[in-house]
Amino acid sequence: MEQLPTTEPNTKMSQKEYMRLYKRKQYAEKPDEIKAKNKAYYAKYKYGMSSEDMKKYDTLLPLVSKIKKNCDDLAEKNMGFLTDLLKMYLIQTE
Numbered sequence: 001m002e003q004l005p006t007t008e009p010n011t012k013m014s015q016k017e018y019m020r021l022y023k024r025k026q027y028a029e030k031p032d033e034i035k036a037k038n039k040a041y042y043a044k045y046k047y048g049m050s051s052e053d054m055k056k057y058d059t060l061l062p063l064v065s066k067i068k069k070n071c072d073d074l075a076e077k078n079m080g081f082l083t084d085l086l087k088m089y090l091i092q093t094e
Contacts, residue, residue, distance in 0.1 A: 033059075 027034055036059040044054050047065035057064045074082045 040054065040057075040059050040061040043049065043062035043065045044051075047069055049061060049065050053064070054061055071082060074085075
């Protein structure tokens with residue numbers, strides 16, 4: 001594995017090369033966490049979620065955005081099904 005260089009001003013490595021090595025190191029140390037963050041950013045832009053949503057849901061954003069999209073679709077087609085479904089989940093949590 002490549003060693004991460006020190007960040008001295010005199011280094012001849014470009015910022016792009018440094019970041020490439022840094023990201024490789026990050027992926028090697030905690031790949032699951034990095035992949036989950038990348039999926040969250042992808043879902044943020046795909047489903048049009050806000051930065052506040054990103055902060056609130058963190059790595060659960062892909063799941064939350066799919067649920068929100070499907071609830072919106074269901075509400076558009078049949079609001080009664082959506083309310084029945086949500087009541088079922090609200091009753092279980094009480």
